[in-house]
Structure formats: C-alpha cells, structure tokens
Amino acid sequence: MRACSEFARKFTLIASLIAVALLLAASPSAAGDASGVLRWGGDSEGGFPYMFPNPSNPDELIGFEVDIVNELADYMGRKPEYVNNAWDNLIPGLERGLYDIAINGLEVTPEHEEAVNFSIPYYKTFLQLATRRENLDITDLESCRGKIVGTLKESYAQMVLEELGDVEVRTYIVEANTYEDLANGRLDAALFDSPIAIYSAGFNPDIKFVGPPIGEITYAIAATKENRELLSEVNEAIVYLRDSGKLREIYDRWNLWSPVMAEEFNDFSPRKVEMTRYDEWAESHRPELTISARLKRYMSFLPAFGWAALVTMKVSIVAMLIAIVLGLVLAITRVFAPKWIGLLATGFVEFMRGTPVLIQLFFIFYGLPNIGIKLSPFWAGAIGLGLNYAAYEAEIYRSGLFAISSTQWEAALALGMTRWQAMREVTLPQAIRVVIPPITNDFISLLKDSSLVSIITMVDLTKAYGQLAAAYYDYFGPGIMVALIYLIIGLPFVKFSRYTERRLAEQDKDGKKGVGRNFYRTSTRWR
Numbered sequence: 001m002r003a004c005s006e007f008a009r010k011f012t013l014i015a016s017l018i019a020v021a022l023l024l025a026a027s028p029s030a031a032g033d034a035s036g037v038l039r040w041g042g043d044s045e046g047g048f049p050y051m052f053p054n055p056s057n058p059d060e061l062i063g064f065e066v067d068i069v070n071e072l073a074d075y076m077g078r079k080p081e082y083v084n085n086a087w088d089n090l091i092p093g094l095e096r097g098l099y100d101i102a103i104n105g106l107e108v109t110p111e112h113e114e115a116v117n118f119s120i121p122y123y124k125t126f127l128q129l130a131t132r133r134e135n136l137d138i139t140d141l142e143s144c145r146g147k148i149v150g151t152l153k154e155s156y157a158q159m160v161l162e163e164l165g166d167v168e169v170r171t172y173i174v175e176a177n178t179y180e181d182l183a184n185g186r187l188d189a190a191l192f193d194s195p196i197a198i199y200s201a202g203f204n205p206d207i208k209f210v211g212p213p214i215g216e217i218t219y220a221i222a223a224t225k226e227n228r229e230l231l232s233e234v235n236e237a238i239v240y241l242r243d244s245g246k247l248r249e250i251y252d253r254w255n256l257w258s259p260v261m262a263e264e265f266n267d268f269s270p271r272k273v274e275m276t277r278y279d280e281w282a283e284s285h286r287p288e289l290t291i292s293a294r295l296k297r298y299m300s301f302l303p304a305f306g307w308a309a310l311v312t313m314k315v316s317i318v319a320m321l322i323a324i325v326l327g328l329v330l331a332i333t334r335v336f337a338p339k340w341i342g343l344l345a346t347g348f349v350e351f352m353r354g355t356p357v358l359i360q361l362f363f364i365f366y367g368l369p370n371i372g373i374k375l376s377p378f379w380a381g382a383i384g385l386g387l388n389y390a391a392y393e394a395e396i397y398r399s400g401l402f403a404i405s406s407t408q409w410e411a412a413l414a415l416g417m418t419r420w421q422a423m424r425e426v427t428l429p430q431a432i433r434v435v436i437p438p439i440t441n442d443f444i445s446l447l448k449d450s451s452l453v454s455i456i457t458m459v460d461l462t463k464a465y466g467q468l469a470a471a472y473y474d475y476f477g478p479g480i481m482v483a484l485i486y487l488i489i490g491l492p493f494v495k496f497s498r499y500t501e502r503r504l505a506e507q508d509k510d511g512k513k514g515v516g517r518n519f520y521r522t523s524t525r526w527r
Contacts, residue, residue, distance in 0.1 A: 036077070036078055036079055037078060037079050037080075037081050038069070038072070038073045038076060038078040038079065038080050038081065038100060038101070039081045039083055039098075039099040039100045039101075040069050040080060040081070040082060040083065040099055040100065040101050040102065040103055041082075041083045041084075041085050041090050041093050041094060041098060041099035041101070041102040041103075041104070041457075042065065042082065042083075042084070042085070042090070042102070042103060042104040043084065043085060043086055043087040043090065043104050044061060044063075044084055044467050045086075045173075045174055045463065045466045045467045045470055047063065047087075047104065048063065048196075048199045048200070048281070048470075048471065049063055049064050049195055049198075049199045049254050049256065049277075049278075049281070050063045050064065050065045050104055050105050050195070051063035051065050051066050051082075051104065052467070052470075052471045053304075053467055053468055053471045055280075055281070055284035055471060055472060056280070056284065057300075058300055058301055058303075058304050058468055058471075059303060059304060061082060062277070064195075064250055064251065064253075064254040064256060064277070065103050065104065065105070066082075067250045067253075067254075068103070068122060068241070068247070068250060069103060071237075071241050071246055071250070072234060072237045072238070072241070075236075075237040075240055075241070076233050076234075076237055081099075083098055083099045083457060084457055084459055084463075085098065085099075085456075085457045086173065086454070086455055087104060087152070087153075087173060088153050088154045088173065089366075089455060089456075090102040090104055090106065090222070091106075091112065091115050091116055091222060092366050093457060094116060094222055094223070094224055095115065095116075095224060096365070096366055096369055096374075097369075097374070098377075098457055100223065100227065100230055101221050101222065101223050101230070101234065102116075102221070102222040102223075103221045103222070105193060105195070105196075105219055106118075106219060106220065106221070106222050107155065107156045107217055107218065107219065108121070108218045108219075108220050109156060109159070112222070116222040116223060116224060116225065117222070117223055117224070117225055117227075117228070117231055118220035118221065118222055118223075119220045119221040119222075119223070119231055119234045119235050119238060120220065120235050120238055120239070121218045121219060121220050121264070122219055122220065122221065122238050122241075122242075122247065123218075123219040123251075123256075123261065124216065124217065124218050124219070124260050124261060124264045125193055125194045125195060125217050125219070125258065125260060125261075126193075126194055126213035126214055126215055126216060126217060126260060127156070127157050127160065127191055127192065127193060127194070127213070127214035127215050127217065128191070128192060128193070128194045128197035128198075128209055128213070128214070129141060129144070129189055129190075129191050129209065129210050129211045129214065130179070130182065130189060130190045130191075130192075130197055130201050130207050130208065130209050130210070131182070131188065131189045131190075131207070131208065131210055132182060132183065132185070132206060132207060132208075133205070133206055133207065133208045135188065135189075137188075138188060138189050138210060139210050139211060140210065140211035140212070141160075141164060141191075141211060141214055142164075144161070144164065144167050144188070144189055144191075145164065145165070145166040145167060146166055146167075147167060147168070147188035147189060148167075148168045148170060148186075148187050148188045148189075149161055149167050149168070149169055149170070149187065149188060149189045149190065149191055150169075150170045150171070150172055150178040150181060150182065150187045150189075150190045150191075151169065151170075151171060151172070151178065151190065151191045151192060152171065152172060152173075152175060152178075152192060152193075152196075153171035153172060153173055154171075155193075156193075156215065156217055157191045157192060157193070158171055160191070160214065160215060161191060170187065174466060174470050175192060175196045175200050175470075176200055176470040176473060177470070178190045178192070178200075179200045179201045179204060179207060180473070180475075182201075182207060183204060183206045183207060191214070193217055194213070194258070195256055197209065198255070198256075199281065203282065213260075216260075221234050221238075242265060245272065247265075248265065248267060248272055249272050249273050252271050252272050252273045252274075252275060253273055253274070253275055253276050253277045253278070254275065254277045254278055255275040255277075255278035257271070284472075294477065297472070298477050298478070298481060301468055301478060301481065304464050304468065305461065305464055305465075305481060305482065305485060307464075308459055308460055308461040308463065308464035308465075309461050309485055309489060311458060311459065311460045311461070312447065312450050312451075312460045312461040312462075312489070313489060314378075315378060315381050315382050315385070315450050315453055315458070315460070316385075316443070316446055316447045316450045318382040318386070319381070319382045319383075319384075319385035319386040319389065319446060319450070320386070320389065320442075320443050320446055321386070322382065322383065322385075322386025322387070322390065323385075323386045323387075323388075323389035323390040323392075323393045323442070323446070324393060324439070326386065326387070326390035326393075326394075327389070327390040327391070327392070327393025327394040327396070327397055328393070328394075328397055330345045330348065330349060330390060330391070330393075330394035330397075331393075331394045331395075331396075331397035331398040331400075331401060332397075332401075332423070333345040334346060334349075334394065334398055335398060335401055335402075336419065336423065345394070348391065349391040349394050349395065350391075351391075352387060352388050352390070352391035353391045353392065357384065357385065357388045357449060357452060358452055358455070360384050360387065360388055361380065361381065361384040361385075361452055361453070361455060361456060362455070362456075364380045364383060364384045365377070365380040365381075365384070365456040366456075377453070377456045377457045377458045378458065380456055381450070381452075381453035381456055381458055384453075385446060385449060385450060385452075385453070389442060389446050392442060393439065393442065396435050396438045396439060396442070397431065397435055399434075399435075400431035400432070400434040400435040401427060401428075401431045403431065403434050404426075404427050404430050404431055404434075408426055408427065408430075409422055409426065409427055412425070412426045412427075433500075436497055436500055437497055439497075440493050440494060440496070440497035443490075443493055444490045444493065444494070447486065447489060447490055448486065451463070454466075461482055461485060461486065462482070464482075465478055465479065465481075465482040
C-alpha cells in the first residue's frame with residue numbers, strides 16, 4: 001500500500017512538472033509593436049493557385065494571392081504575417097480578430113457583405129463545369145439536373161447549384177478532393193471557380209471542361225466593419241498595383257489573365273511576362289515522376305511534419321493534463337461530495353460526453369469572444385479537448401475507485417483516519433494503478449482527436465498532411481508517413497503504461513513480504 005501511495009505522489013509530481021514546463025512553453029510571448037505588421041488570413045490546404053506550399057520547397061508559401069499580399073504590404077510599408085485558417089472560417093476568424101484582412105478567393109456576395117466590408121475587386125472570374133472525359137451526358141449547367149455535383153462549401157458555386165434545383169450537391173473543403181472523387185466516379189460533375197479548375201483539373205487526363213462560362217465572380221479583400229481606415233489603405237494599394245501593371249504581371253506569371261480580366265482592367269494588350277509560375281506547377285505535376293524523385297519529395301516533407309508533430313504533442317499533453325486533473329476532481333466529487341454538488345459534476349460529465357467535441361471547440365474559440373473571453377488558438381484547443389476528455393477520465397477514475405474493496409475504506413476509518421486521509425493513503429493510490437491502462441488508451445485517442453484543432457487556425461500533423469497531400473495530388477505516400485509518425489508518438493506512452501503496471505506489481509510483491517510490519521506502521525501513523 002505504501003508503494004502505491006509513493007507511486008501516486010511521484011505520478012502527481014511528474015505530471016505537475018510537465019504541466020508547468022508546457023504551460024511556460026505554450027504561453028504567448030509579449031506582443032510587440034504590431035503597427036508595422038499586416039496580418040492576413042487564408043487557407044493553404046488545397047488552395048492552389050491562391051496559396052499553397054511550394055512543390056519545390058514545402059516550407060515556402062506561394063500563390064498569386066501571396067504575391068498580391070506581398071505587394072500590398074510593401075506599398076503600405078508593412079510586413080506581411082500569414083495566419084492559416086479553414087476557408088469556411090475565414091470571416092469568423094476575421095471577426096474574432098485573428099488577422100487584419102482575409103484574402104483567399106473570397107467572393108463578394110450579399111451574405112458576406114452583411115458580415116464584413118470588402119475592398120475594391122482585385123480579380124474577376126467565372127465558374128467552370130468539369131466532368132469525366134468519357135461522360136457525354138453533361139454538356140452544360142442545365143444537364144446537371146438529376147446528377148451528383150461537387151463544389152466548394154459555402155461558395156457561389158454551391159448557391160448556383162442549389163438554385164438550379166434537382167441536383168445532389170456534395171460540398172468539400174479541399175478542392176482537390178472534389179476532382180479526385182470526380183475522376184474516381186463518385187461524382188458526375190464538379191463546379192468551381194475557373195482558377196481552381198485550371199490548376200486542379202487541367203492536368204488530369206481523366207477530366208474535361210464542358211459548357212460556357214457560368215456567372216460572374218468577384219474577388220475582394222475582406223476587413224471588419226470597424227476597420228475602415230485599413231480598408232482605405234488596402235484600396236489605395238490595389239489601385240496602385242493595378243495602374244502600375246504589377247497586378248497584370250502577377251496574373252500573367254500564373255496564367256490567370258482572361259478576357260474577363262482584360263475587360264475589367266480595360267487592358268487587351270499581349271502577355272507582359274512569361275507564365276513562369278504556371279510552368280513550374282505543370283513541371284512539378286508531371287505524371288512520370290520516378291521512384292527516386294518521389295522519395296526525395298517525401299523526404300522534403302519531414303521538416304514540415306516534424307514541426308506539426310510538435311504542435312500535436314504540445315496541445316495533446318496539455319489537454320491530457322487538464323483532463324487528468326479535472327477528471328480526478330469530478331470523480332471524487334461524484335463519489336464523496338454532498339449529493340447536490342455530485343449532481344453538478346454529473347451534469348457536466350453528461351453534457352461534455354453528449355455533445356461533439358468539434359462543436360465545443362467552435363464555441364470556445366468563436367463563441368466565447370462574444371462575452372469577452374478570448375483565448376489563443378493553442379489554449380482554446382487544449383482547454384476544449386481537456387474539458388471533453390475530463391468527462392471520460394472522470395468515469396474511468398470513478399470505476400477505479402469502485403474497484404477498490406469497501407472493506408479497505410472501512411478499515412482505514414476504523415484505524416482513526418479521516419475520510420480525506422483514507423482516500424489519499426488507501427483508496428486513491430490503488431485506484432491509480434487500476435486506471436493507468438485506460439488513461440493511456442484515452443491519451444492515444446486524444447492524440448488523434450487533436451487533429452480537430454486545425455479548425456481554429458492551428459497547423460497540426462493532420463493539417464500539414466492535408467496541405468502537402470493536396471498540393472501534390474498525393475494522399476498515399478504522405479498518408480503513410482503521417483500514420484507512422486502518429487504511431488511513433490503514441491508508442492512511448494504505451495510502453496510507459498506497461499512499465500508502470502509491471503513496476504507496481506513488483507512493488508506489491510515486495511510489500512506483501514512485510515505486510516504485518518507495514519500494517520502496524522500504517523495503523524499507528526494516524527493515532
């Protein structure tokens with residue numbers, strides 16, 4: 001019993017030290033002068049040609065909108081600072097204050113204009129319909145009736161398809177996944193903005209473009225309703241880039257100049273510069289990539305995966321420490337506290353277990369700022385996962401406490417111990433040994449669930465996988481790499497669990513040899 005108690009104290013001490021170290025590491029540094037910084041939000045997962053990892057250097061973010069932001073910041077005398085966020089959360093993130101402006105093919109629609117203010121347009125385009133090459137049934141938008149069509153979630157294309165009617169619309173967050181499903185026969189057609197179609201499907205021999213241009217789409221930079229001064233600066237910079245010809249050069253390099261843009265800018269002149277960026281993209285996606293070249297590409301992913309794995313580990317460990325401590329408090333409260341307090345703990349447990357963790361993360365990160373509680377992405381993710389898993393930990397601890405024979409509790413009280421002493425010295429140490437295996441299992445589950453923090457701007461291991469896989473149309477090799485990394489991360493905790501179980505079993509054997517002496521010492525300690 002003393003061995004169990006000693007282990008409990010060591011376990012608590014180690015957990016506390018780890019928690020302090022991680023809290024210090026995770027604490028945001030003192031904010032400097034942000035007046036010279038232009039924070040901009042976008043989504044680099046499948047974001048070509050807007051913004052995406054450079055196929056030649058995955059650590060570098062490229063795209064025609066990246067070039068535009070760099071030119072804007074240069075004209076405004078600011079340093080651009082990129083903040084990654086899911087495309088459908090860009091406007092909520094803007095309202096949340098995560099960045100100053102949002103730019104990622106944001107369409108000027110009445111719904112968007114109700115939430116934010118837009119700059120003057122920097123690009124105009126149209127929707128392009130695509131289908132499989134052997135498909136002869138779909139020739140235009142009208143022929144999509146009765147078919148399954150994929151498009152981007154919460155986009156103008158989705159609205160067009162819904163207005164068409166009699167279409168099964170399937171929405172996606174990553175554009176490349178849509179065309180992958182189209183090529184594999186899961187969709188009959190795909191409808192996207194022309195730049196997305198050119199880069200996502202233009203190199204796929206199994207897909208063809210059909211029908212005339214559909215609708216008119218205007219891209220502009222979004223800012224909050226209150227930030228009118230910044231929006232005025234952005235408009236001035238866009239006018240300068242347009243009149244100086246810098247915007248035209250960017251579009252030429254990315255092969256995005258079109259008759260629509262020529263009419264918009266009143267510029268019908270020949271190409272100003274070579275389409276170097278488009279040619280680089282085409283070269284990096286040649287189908288005849290050798291095995292050695294593919295392996296070399298995979299090796300270039302390791303630094304990005306390494307940093308993302310650290311983010312995953314940090315948020316998972318902090319969340320698990322929150323879950324362990326809070327779960328223990330909840331379990332003790334339910335078992336030993338007065339009934340009305342126990343009911344409150346029970347209500348918390350049932351609520352957290354009965355609602356999706358994704359909804360909880362959304363509420364903590366985007367909902368709580370409405371009442372003045374603003375948490376950083378790290379702390380929102382760690383606290384959200386920690387609160388959710390605390391409910392499950394509480395049930396594990398409660399079952400561990402009930403696994404200890406009530407006679408031991410009664411014997412401890414008969415020896416003169418208080419209820420707190422009996423719990424601390426007798427019941428709790430033995431319960432910890434019982435619950436170590438399920439706690440380890442819960443941590444491994446939390447490690448995988450940490451992928452959900454990508455919805456609140458954090459680039460974890462799963463998010464990094466999505467970004468790189470979408471950029472190269474390759475989900476196979478990077479998927480194996482990420483699976484192995486998750487396995488390597490979780491394996492030490494499995495080993496630790498087995499070690500502690502074995503160690504406690506050995507200590508119990510040693511303790512039984514002197515049971516009479518140990519019992520006497522225990523019985524006289526609290527007299």
